[in-house]
Amino acid sequence: MSEQQPWLLVGLKEDEYRRVVQILGREPNHVELQMFGVMWSEHCSYKHSRATLKRLPTKGERVLQGPGENAGVIKVDDDLAVAFKIESHNHPSFVEPFQGAATGVGGILRDVFTMGARPVALLNSLRFGPLDDPRQRHLFSGAVAGIGHYGNCVGVPTIGGEVYFDESYRGNCLVNAMCIGILHPDKIHKGIAAGPGNPLMVVGARTGRDGIHGASLLASAEFSEGSEEMRSTVQVGDPFMGKLLLEACLELFETDAVVGIQDMGAAGLISSSSEMAARGNVGVEIDVRKVPAREEGMEPWEFLLSESQERMLVCVKKGREPEVEAIFKKWGLLSAVIGQVTDDGMVRVLDGDRVVAEVPAHALADEAPVYHPAKAEPAYLAGLRAFDWSALPEPEDWNATLLKLLNSPNIGSKEWVYQQYDQMVLLGTVIAPGGDAGVIRIRSAAGPGSHGVTRQKPGVDLPRPTAPEGPQKGIAAKIDCNGRYVYLNPRRGTAIAVAEAARNCVVTGARPVAITNNCNFGNPEKPEIFWTFDEAITGMAEACEALGTPVTGGNVSFYNETSGEPIHPTPTIGMVAVHENLDRLTTPGFKQAGDVIVLLGE
Amino acid sequence: MRFGVTVFPGTNCEMDTFYAIREAIGEQADYVWHQDRDLSHYDAILIAGGFSYGDYLRTGAIARFAPVMDAIAEFAAKGGLVLGICNGFQILTEAGLLPGALQRNAHLKFRCSWVHLRVENADTPFTGGCRPGQVLRIPVNHGEGNYFADPDTLRELNENNQILFRYCTADGEVTPEASPNGSLENIAGIINKAGNVAGMMPHPERACEPILGSADGRYLLTSMVNFLTGRASHV
Amino acid sequence: MRFQAEVIVSLKKGVLDPQGSAVEGAIKSLGYEGVGQVRFGKHITLVVEAGSREAAEALVADLCKRILSNPVMETFTFTVTEVA
Amino acid sequence: MRFQAEVIVSLKKGVLDPQGSAVEGAIKSLGYEGVGQVRFGKHITLVVEAGSREAAEALVADLCKRILSNPVMETFTFTVTEVA
Numbered sequence A: 001m002s003e004q005q006p007w008l009l010v011g012l013k014e015d016e017y018r019r020v021v022q023i024l025g026r027e028p029n030h031v032e033l034q035m036f037g038v039m040w041s042e043h044c045s046y047k048h049s050r051a052t053l054k055r056l057p058t059k060g061e062r063v064l065q066g067p068g069e070n071a072g073v074i075k076v077d078d079d080l081a082v083a084f085k086i087e088s089h090n091h092p093s094f095v096e097p098f099q100g101a102a103t104g105v106g107g108i109l110r111d112v113f114t115m116g117a118r119p120v121a122l123l124n125s126l127r128f129g130p131l132d133d134p135r136q137r138h139l140f141s142g143a144v145a146g147i148g149h150y151g152n153c154v155g156v157p158t159i160g161g162e163v164y165f166d167e168s169y170r171g172n173c174l175v176n177a178m179c180i181g182i183l184h185p186d187k188i189h190k191g192i193a194a195g196p197g198n199p200l201m202v203v204g205a206r207t208g209r210d211g212i213h214g215a216s217l218l219a220s221a222e223f224s225e226g227s228e229e230m231r232s233t234v235q236v237g238d239p240f241m242g243k244l245l246l247e248a249c250l251e252l253f254e255t256d257a258v259v260g261i262q263d264m265g266a267a268g269l270i271s272s273s274s275e276m277a278a279r280g281n282v283g284v285e286i287d288v289r290k291v292p293a294r295e296e297g298m299e300p301w302e303f304l305l306s307e308s309q310e311r312m313l314v315c316v317k318k319g320r321e322p323e324v325e326a327i328f329k330k331w332g333l334l335s336a337v338i339g340q341v342t343d344d345g346m347v348r349v350l351d352g353d354r355v356v357a358e359v360p361a362h363a364l365a366d367e368a369p370v371y372h373p374a375k376a377e378p379a380y381l382a383g384l385r386a387f388d389w390s391a392l393p394e395p396e397d398w399n400a401t402l403l404k405l406l407n408s409p410n411i412g413s414k415e416w417v418y419q420q421y422d423q424m425v426l427l428g429t430v431i432a433p434g435g436d437a438g439v440i441r442i443r444s445a446a447g448p449g450s451h452g453v454t455r456q457k458p459g460v461d462l463p464r465p466t467a468p469e470g471p472q473k474g475i476a477a478k479i480d481c482n483g484r485y486v487y488l489n490p491r492r493g494t495a496i497a498v499a500e501a502a503r504n505c506v507v508t509g510a511r512p513v514a515i516t517n518n519c520n521f522g523n524p525e526k527p528e529i530f531w532t533f534d535e536a537i538t539g540m541a542e543a544c545e546a547l548g549t550p551v552t553g554g555n556v557s558f559y560n561e562t563s564g565e566p567i568h569p570t571p572t573i574g575m576v577a578v579h580e581n582l583d584r585l586t587t588p589g590f591k592q593a594g595d596v597i598v599l600l601g602e
Numbered sequence B: 001m002r003f004g005v006t007v008f009p010g011t012n013c014e015m016d017t018f019y020a021i022r023e024a025i026g027e028q029a030d031y032v033w034h035q036d037r038d039l040s041h042y043d044a045i046l047i048a049g050g051f052s053y054g055d056y057l058r059t060g061a062i063a064r065f066a067p068v069m070d071a072i073a074e075f076a077a078k079g080g081l082v083l084g085i086c087n088g089f090q091i092l093t094e095a096g097l098l099p100g101a102l103q104r105n106a107h108l109k110f111r112c113s114w115v116h117l118r119v120e121n122a123d124t125p126f127t128g129g130c131r132p133g134q135v136l137r138i139p140v141n142h143g144e145g146n147y148f149a150d151p152d153t154l155r156e157l158n159e160n161n162q163i164l165f166r167y168c169t170a171d172g173e174v175t176p177e178a179s180p181n182g183s184l185e186n187i188a189g190i191i192n193k194a195g196n197v198a199g200m201m202p203h204p205e206r207a208c209e210p211i212l213g214s215a216d217g218r219y220l221l222t223s224m225v226n227f228l229t230g231r232a233s234h235v
Numbered sequence C, D: 001m002r003f004q005a006e007v008i009v010s011l012k013k014g015v016l017d018p019q020g021s022a023v024e025g026a027i028k029s030l031g032y033e034g035v036g037q038v039r040f041g042k043h044i045t046l047v048v049e050a051g052s053r054e055a056a057e058a059l060v061a062d063l064c065k066r067i068l069s070n071p072v073m074e075t076f077t078f079t080v081t082e083v084a
């Protein structure tokens, strides 16, 4: 790797590299460089969006956990809280739609259950090019099948979503997945490491070379050409293992052995360990040789960067390791102590006895540069504003026009999609896809269809179930964004997306309480793109303030373009609303002949 | 009355099934772990739906080797009531406790939707509370529910009145379009010759409360309870 | 001794193969002519340790019968090759 | 001329095969020893009409690339045999 500049190998810029040298007081070695490369990547560090996102309202009476954790948490009442988050898997889905979408669902499920929540609902937001193109049909049907594959197997109902087809997504599809979980408000788990001497454990699947030479790391010299040819970087999801991991983690949370826990998704071990250390203001020491491997001969940096799915990093109270092991063993899963918490604030990586990397946790997790990219209004907008609407002819045949509209895939029924998803498991779904927002009823923090009884001794009679006191509560949720509106007016278009999600929730009788969002944009280093992003965030902030729905988290996906052509700006809004009384649930559809029809609003 | 609800790695309808028994029909239930061998507490066993072992290899193919399946075979041999729902049906066919096999849906896609079932045999422990020909509204949720059996087996099933339910229209007509999966003769559920082991692809536990869209699933569970109570009172 | 086993599990004749028909349809709709009778089966590879080739074959046959195939609708064939 | 083609589609090296791992685990838990590296692929048979063996091979290769395998994750091999 000597020929090229070191920073280029890991996708850093020259001044970013200089900054690393300055922080360390020396040149980073190969492993350390890789670590900075991924942790300071756009995906992990939000370096182009961080400053702008600060404008979003994130506080509110109900907010128990705002942005910065694996998922946001909102309080419903003293016994019930809701964790939720959205995440994109656009690029992986464009390469391999089935696995890309499936692993996207797996990742968002893990983000939610690491918080200590049982996932009870999924939603998804999809964008493709026009369906007359066979490649688009392949992407669309593959992504839908992949979402179903993961969610159905794990047993979490999909209660809503949206699908749009538009030219701008032909070269870059969007696959965003949202998950909602429920938990007790006093039992939130965080991605934090604390208590020097406490062990760190990897639980779940073995670590392989999946996804390592994706993105910024393509240029590594470690592989011979032949091996590159035969090797695929596609991450394959294993929903079966995802389900086992989910059940094992929820069982683990019933003990009080856990100090902190984090999903090992993108940038795997390095991001989870450094973020956990940074949040806890501690250091960590991990030995990569102790990580259960799937392949032989893996290098330290490969262990650190692997994106193998279905794994978690857990910080456990010292001495409780056997308990943890027993739970994972019961579910047929591996667990291994790979290191411990230290008090020196460093992320220290060992390869057996040899120290292969030693850098401050905060440097990796929090000290990536923050950029304030240049902004410029895109030229197309002036052209659009000059458009003369009155020049558009009125349709000659309104009936034909209506039929044509109904026949458009953007307006037509989405049954083909949601029939492939389990919409009913957990016995919570009281409004399934096909209406406006999806609604699930909630009986207890242990699950919609549960009494909080997970396992009891066989043969012991339980008291007869009693109806829960007070009215039956529910959660409504919807995902919305019309990218065309945002393209036409980024600020208002985004505000409209928030308002649309809110209306969809309100018509069920629920009160919107918070949102999560997935900002899908092009290359932020282009002033026009950054301007639209900046405007969109302003619109989102205004709408959220007006509606009293703070933002508890989200995801930014930049660089959604192909050959310089960006997608329509698509800041997808995932809204959660609380239904206080399901006796007053309002469902779509006219009910009876003779009922009065009223049009509300202007 | 006490039901055992099986849990294999990958089962995901056990909470729902447990809930339906406890809340919708007010009977006792326990979870039965796949490693358990003792079924002495139970009057009936429900093999709950889901994706045991991820549906890998063939649906139900790996689960059928679990220790609890030996116990269930014994339980069934002694006349105990066993109902396999969805993945439970698939496990029972793999285990040879029910004839035939469940293939991938003819349209190759997973299908979650409400369907109508016509009760073909109302003289069993599972359907005793139904009228012959009654149409039930119960959802399906599967990728491999396409029932297959060789012609001899199929003939036998028909001759012995072993077909419990067929997919039908809302009016009870058995048409190809009414089937969500391309199943042979629209078969949705069958029973063994002895009349104590049944399997069905639709999910009765999902249809036990009007707020969820239907309460027709209760017919099955209460039929089982009535049968067992009747039998108990004869002893 | 180590053996590489290759197992092929196929649908019995007379059992419909929805996947095969769907793919055949797709092939035709792409304009290919003269392609028919498309049928899908499984190809499974595994490595077994055994004292002799016979033992290895017996082991694989047993796995095929008990686990890898379902006699109601499938048949199987396999080969076993010694590896270094 | 008619040819019978047999296609084997396998996962590329390094691509996780959850099905293979799960089946391997099941085989082990049934007490079989010395069984490992279980991996699943597809076995596809089809009949093609072509003017010559070369033409048949070219056709099958094309089908493998375009339809029968997913080049992102899979590789394929095939044989073609003339039938009466």
Ligand SMILES: Nc1ncnc2c1ncn2[C@@H]1O[C@H](COP(=O)(O)OP(=O)(O)O)[C@@H](O)[C@H]1O
Binding pocket: A123, A124, A125, A126, A158, A159, A160, A161, A162, A163, A410, A411, A412, A414, A415, A417, A418, A432, A433, A434, A435, A436, A437, A438
């Ligand atoms: N990808 C999807 N997954 C699940 N449900 C979906 C998806 N796309 C659309 N739906 C559901 O289909 C129904 C109609 O969707 P849509 O046409 O987008 O309605 P609206 O314009 O009212 O948002 C909604 O209930 C929605 O939740």
